[in-house]
Amino acid sequence: MNQLTKNIITVIKNIPKGSVLTYGTVAAYAGAPRGARQVSWVLKTYTERENLPWHRVINSKGQISIKDPVYHQIQKQLLIDEGIDFDDKDRINLDIYLFLTNI
């Protein structure tokens, strides 16, 4: 596991309940401004082993970006359970729920 992967895992683990981060934001906090695609790879690869709150990572449009319809639905439900609202187009208001920090 390389350093970037470790950083990405740490960032994801630090997302508080009830907040979300976009793939690009996770990458930026991890020190790789253009590593959004690596974030998705880390989620696929290490979610189970590292016990990551994978459902708190969404894309820049505020939508769930997973392809598998089953997991897509699971993620939406998990977020709703944490108090996050979706609009009529299945989008989250990032102005409200995005986890902002100053590292």
Next chain:
DNA sequence: TTAGTGACAGGCA
């Protein structure tokens, strides 16, 4: 070693 792939993002019409 090269080409293809993906749970992305930002710019543009």
Next chain:
DNA sequence: CTGCCTGCCACTA
């Protein structure tokens, strides 16, 4: 606001 196109970069075959 929405959909399409291009750039990205680690991983895989």
